Amino acid sequence: MLTDQTLRRYFYILVCFILILSLPFVALADSFEQLRKDSANIQTIQSRFVQKKFMKILTKPLISEGRFYYVAPDSFRWEYLKPLRSAVINYKGDTRRFIVSGGKMIEDKAGGMQAMRVVLGEVTGWMSGKFDQNPSFVATLKEGTNTRITLTPVGKSMSGMIEKIEITVSKKAAAVKSVKIIENANAFTLIDFTDVEINKAINSTVFQDVQ
Amino acid sequence: MKCISLFIVIFFLVSCSTMPAINPPMLSSAGQKHFTCPSPFLKEKSQLVHAIEITAAGNVQGAIIGITVADPSNRFISCAIMTTEGMVLLEAQSGAEKLNVLRALPPFDSGDFAQNLIDDIRLIYFNPQGLLQRKGNLSDGSTACRWQEESGDFVDVIANKPGSTEIKKYSACGSLNRHVKLKQTEGNPYSSIELEGSEMVNYRLIMTLIDAHPVKTIKGKNNEKQR
Numbered sequence: 001m002l003t004d005q006t007l008r009r010y011f012y013i014l015v016c017f018i019l020i021l022s023l024p025f026v027a028l029a030d031s032f033e034q035l036r037k038d039s040a041n042i043q044t045i046q047s048r049f050v051q052k053k054f055m056k057i058l059t060k061p062l063i064s065e066g067r068f069y070y071v072a073p074d075s076f077r078w079e080y081l082k083p084l085r086s087a088v089i090n091y092k093g094d095t096r097r098f099i100v101s102g103g104k105m106i107e108d109k110a111g112g113m114q115a116m117r118v119v120l121g122e123v124t125g126w127m128s129g130k131f132d133q134n135p136s137f138v139a140t141l142k143e144g145t146n147t148r149i150t151l152t153p154v155g156k157s158m159s160g161m162i163e164k165i166e167i168t169v170s171k172k173a174a175a176v177k178s179v180k181i182i183e184n185a186n187a188f189t190l191i192d193f194t195d196v197e198i199n200k201a202i203n204s205t206v207f208q209d210v211q
Numbered sequence: 212m213k214c215i216s217l218f219i220v221i222f223f224l225v226s227c228s229t230m231p232a233i234n235p236p237m238l239s240s241a242g243q244k245h246f247t248c249p250s251p252f253l254k255e256k257s258q259l260v261h262a263i264e265i266t267a268a269g270n271v272q273g274a275i276i277g278i279t280v281a282d283p284s285n286r287f288i289s290c291a292i293m294t295t296e297g298m299v300l301l302e303a304q305s306g307a308e309k310l311n312v313l314r315a316l317p318p319f320d321s322g323d324f325a326q327n328l329i330d331d332i333r334l335i336y337f338n339p340q341g342l343l344q345r346k347g348n349l350s351d352g353s354t355a356c357r358w359q360e361e362s363g364d365f366v367d368v369i370a371n372k373p374g375s376t377e378i379k380k381y382s383a384c385g386s387l388n389r390h391v392k393l394k395q396t397e398g399n400p401y402s403s404i405e406l407e408g409s410e411m412v413n414y415r416l417i418m419t420l421i422d423a424h425p426v427k428t429i430k431g432k433n434n435e436k437q438r
Contacts, residue, residue, distance in 0.1 A: 057291050062278070064295065083260075
């Protein structure tokens with residue numbers, strides 16, 4: 001349905017969501033160098049999330065719920081449970097997307113996986129905490145009551161799609177508090193993470209199929 | 212020359228179809244005097260959010276979220292299509308005439324996609340415009356009304372059983388271009404919508420209602436007037 005260019009941009013955004021949870025200890029970090037060291041200790045992450053989409057057209061935000069699994073270095077499952085089910089899974093270099101059809105989850109074979117693989121090549125760097133080394137973003141880290149990382153896209157890869165991404169980390173809880181993806185003055189997405197569990201064993205079947 | 216003319220006439224006769232006949236209303240035993248056309252359409256400005264499953268040429272193409280704000284009083288529509296992840300693929304507005312595309316990512320920026328989308332939304336949510344041509348019953352007993360729009364197209368609105376309404380749009384020569392099935396499952400006539408479109412590539416949308424509520428218009432702050 002989407003062209004390769006759109007899919008590539010689209011997966012950038014998806015991946016932005018995913019990379020965020022690799023930063024649960026960022027509150028302890030006061031530099032990107034420290035962030036890289038902290039991220040090296042993370043082997044697994046699992047969490048629930050609530051996503052709120054704000055747009056001018058919406059009189060109230062559109063709320064989605066889902067869950068996230070990550071096993072270092074590059075296995076993940078990003079899944080929406082409500083209101084519309086979908087999932088993206090990356091396991092052993094194979095990336096698959098699942099969508100709902102006729103009440104069942106089916107693999108989306110409409111194309112675009114090549115575009116997704118290109119993006120995932122860059123994710124590996126992000127998962128290692130190398131936010132300041134991705135040429136697609138300029139990253140800044142600001143200390144305060146909460147730590148805030150701002151990722152601003154450079155170049156044309158995301159022009160017209162994302163203005164910036166703000167990651168707020170609670171110092172008290174030492175975990176990511178929220179992620180705000182700002183598309184433009186009239187539209188942004190806010191993701192809140194809950195029940196974050198670090199380095200707890202995750203069964204590999206989580207990355208192999210979606211029921 | 213006569214052969215060519217004959218060929219053209221035959222071509223049009225073959226390519227045009229016959230719309231189902233609408234017979235005069237069947238009178239009830241009590242001698243029914245008033246006939247009411249089926250009208251599942253919006254009565255007030257509303258916001259509707261649907262999960263949409265797209266099938267084109269028989270293959271599942273994807274699942275997206277569709278947002279519509281529709282005002283029947285001035286036939287104004289705002290709509291957006293987004294992925295489950297929240298990425299907006301298309302956002303557009305349209306009043307009585309002018310279409311304003313606020314955002315469109317490829318391939319939604321191509322051709323008349325936004326206009327066709329708006330036309331489909333109008334067909335689903337708004338009363339048909341034009342001349343009421345026929346009203347009565349189809350051969351299966353369903354209640355039906357037929358309008359002819361200014362463009363020459365025909366729109367049939369059919370109620371065949373409680374909570375179930377169909378909208379069919381025919382070209383001026385009677386080819387079925389759109390077929391909408393509305394199934395009311397939870398009090399809202401737009402709980403479940405199935406739209407089949409006949410274009411160069413036939414497509415089918417299965418829409419499941421996520422959220423619906425009326426939108427209050429503040430005087431002087433109408434969307435159309437803001438632009």
